[in-house]
Amino acid sequence: EVQLVESGGGLVQPGGSLRLSCAASGFTFSSYWMHWVRQAPGKGLVWVSRINSDGSSTSYADSVKGRFTISRDNAKNTLYLQMNSLRAEDTAVYYCARAPSVVDYWGQGTLVTVSS
Amino acid sequence: EIVLTQSPDFQSVTPKEKVTITCRASQSIGSSLHWYQQKPDQSPKLLIKYASQSISGVPSRFSGSGSGTDFTLTINSLEAEDAAAYYCHQSSSLPLTFGQGTRLEIK
Numbered sequence: 001e002v003q004l005v006e007s008g009g010g011l012v013q014p015g016g017s018l019r020l021s022c023a024a025s026g027f028t029f030s031s032y033w034m035h036w037v038r039q040a041p042g043k044g045l046v047w048v049s050r051i052n053s054d055g056s057s058t059s060y061a062d063s064v065k066g067r068f069t070i071s072r073d074n075a076k077n078t079l080y081l082q083m084n085s086l087r088a089e090d091t092a093v094y095y096c097a098r099a100p101s102v103v104d105y106w107g108q109g110t111l112v113t114v115s116s
Numbered sequence: 117e118i119v120l121t122q123s124p125d126f127q128s129v130t131p132k133e134k135v136t137i138t139c140r141a142s143q144s145i146g147s148s149l150h151w152y153q154q155k156p157d158q159s160p161k162l163l164i165k166y167a168s169q170s171i172s173g174v175p176s177r178f179s180g181s182g183s184g185t186d187f188t189l190t191i192n193s194l195e196a197e198d199a200a201a202y203y204c205h206q207s208s209s210l211p212l213t214f215g216q217g218t219r220l221e222i223k
Contacts, residue, residue: 102165
């Protein structure tokens with residue numbers, strides 16, 4: 001069974017940093033591209049970032065470029081999102097998702113709240 | 117950036133009714149359009165990929181059609197468990213984008 005379990009969310013002050021993790025199991029993690037997608041409270045889905053299967057290629061939404069860094073450790077079956085210079089508008093549930101060609105499985109999400 | 121516009125934003129429907137949700141892309145995306153269902157307090161679930169391809173385990177009452185810029189998700193014989201938000205999503209070009217969502221309420 002495919003499982004994606006996010007962790008690392010919480011309350012952080014504006015300008016602060018947070019690192020999210022996503023532990024994957026039930027599939028060959030190193031074979032899949034992975035994504036982060038976020039959803040502000042009561043709002044829609046917004047793509048944040050993606051990384052290819054070996055970690056050599058990454059892409060970001062303009063809203064997070066230069067502040068967020070996606071990475072992965074295939075030996076640990078774990079995806080990461082390092083978030084720096086956080087803003088109030090980054091407040092959201094952050095989902096990691098698997099993408100063989102299209103995003104097919106999503107984790108349960110972890111809530112990040114940016115507030116003073 | 118490719119903008120996806122869904123209609124309607126909200127629909128209140130009765131069980132067994134047929135529902136149609138549309139998604140229009142701001143430029144042609146071929147068949148790189150996918151549909152997700154998100155129930156309250158749950159993560160999204162893939163319903164249809166590449167405009168019309170079915171997904172294992174998804175009830176057959178869900179179907180998709182379209183290509184280019186105009187796409188449709190159809191739910192035949194709606195059931196109470198279909199109360200959810202539905203999102204279209206394009207994977208044709210970066211940045212990946214989603215429609216604003218359509219919320220279905222069951223009367």
